[in-house]
Amino acid sequence: MLKIAIQKSGRLYEDSVKLLRECGIELNNGNKQLKTTAFNFPLEVYFLRDDDIPQYVYDGVADIGIVGENVLLEKGKDIERVYRLGFGKCRLSIAVPKSGQYDGLSDLQGRKIATSYAVLLRDFLTKNNISAEIHEISGSVEIAPGIGLADAICDIVSSGSTLFTNGLKEVEIVLESEAILAANKKLSEENKSILKKLLLRINAVKTARNNKYIMLNAPNHQLQNIFKLLPGMKSPTVVNLAEEGWSSVQSVVNKNEFWDVIEKLKKFEAEGIIVVPIEKMVM
Ligand code: PRT
Ligand code: ZN
Numbered sequence: 001m002l003k004i005a006i007q008k009s010g011r012l013y014e015d016s017v018k019l020l021r022e023c024g025i026e027l028n029n030g031n032k033q034l035k036t037t038a039f040n041f042p043l044e045v046y047f048l049r050d051d052d053i054p055q056y057v058y059d060g061v062a063d064i065g066i067v068g069e070n071v072l073l074e075k076g077k078d079i080e081r082v083y084r085l086g087f088g089k090c091r092l093s094i095a096v097p098k099s100g101q102y103d104g105l106s107d108l109q110g111r112k113i114a115t116s117y118a119v120l121l122r123d124f125l126t127k128n129n130i131s132a133e134i135h136e137i138s139g140s141v142e143i144a145p146g147i148g149l150a151d152a153i154c155d156i157v158s159s160g161s162t163l164f165t166n167g168l169k170e171v172e173i174v175l176e177s178e179a180i181l182a183a184n185k186k187l188s189e190e191n192k193s194i195l196k197k198l199l200l201r202i203n204a205v206k207t208a209r210n211n212k213y214i215m216l217n218a219p220n221h222q223l224q225n226i227f228k229l230l231p232g233m234k235s236p237t238v239v240n241l242a243e244e245g246w247s248s249v250q251s252v253v254n255k256n257e258f259w260d261v262i263e264k265l266k267k268f269e270a271e272g273i274i275v276v277p278i279e280k281m282v283m
Helices: 013-022 050-059 069-075 118-127 161-165 189-209 220-229 258-267
Strands: 002-007 035-037 043-048 064-068 080-084 090-097 112-115 133-136 152-157 168-177 179-183 211-219 237-240 246-254 271-277
Touching: 002 013, 002 050, 002 189, 013 043, 013 189, 043 050, 050 064, 050 069, 050 179, 064 069, 069 118, 069 168, 069 179, 080 189, 112 118, 118 133, 118 152, 118 168, 152 168, 161 168, 189 211, 211 220, 211 258, 220 246, 220 258, 246 258, 258 271
Parallel strands: 002 043, 002 064, 112 133, 112 152
Antiparallel strands: 035 043, 064 179, 080 179, 090 152, 090 168, 211 246, 211 271, 237 246
């Protein structure tokens, strides 16, 4: 049985549960227990505060965990980063009052910076040869400059609206973060093999999310051009249409290149283009 720790509530909770569900793992967490066992996969799920997850995984109380990279690196536990999950994206940034002047890192020399991420901030300042006073606080960091507690802050930013509301501007990025699947370094052979199965499923879900299935009709003289645009997993599927000289092409396309590819397909006389989401994709 593999034990996974995920956030009990908060910004990573829903995406973590959704990922497990999309991996076909059914949980019964209707009444928000702290621990549950999957019905159809050898997985036990612990619901914890995100700050505690690295320690639990390090101690082996949980075998794996889903946690923000910011928390993982701040806690500095010797655990393995297994998979970047692509959700919970944010950055750990330094911000200063909007009204003040900021010309570069040297402006932070000798200043006081409030943060809940003292380890990451200290590393960043040391790497950049800045000596500043770090004032560690556990929450409401963004109000520190306004109440005269610090000259700057170092905190998590995503949309930037919290900084804006508090009269601050983002001036340096310390870390780009996202949710990470992390694992204890000494998993049993049995758990290594369950993790491998889980990773195959996670990969199938993530790859499917990044791709779309595309079907179109095209005149045969354009097929070679279209194949170059749509190489697919191995190569595109091609079926003759009843109308002489035309074929139907089926393939996959990366969602980030999607509109670009569609425009080019139109130039190559593609018609009747249908695009559908993919549920799972195993390469
Ligand atoms: O209760 P528990 O301790 O488990 O949760 P928590 O309150 O400590 O963490 P939570 O749920 O807020 O965040 C969990 C993880 O989500 C973080 O460790 C990050 O990896 C990630 N994440 C992604 C964020 C944000 N986006 C985010 N915007 N974590 C926090 N914020 C906060 C930030 O601290 C600031 O107060 O949101 C505010 C800024 O947001 P914007 O959109 O206004 O810039
Ligand atoms: Zn927390």
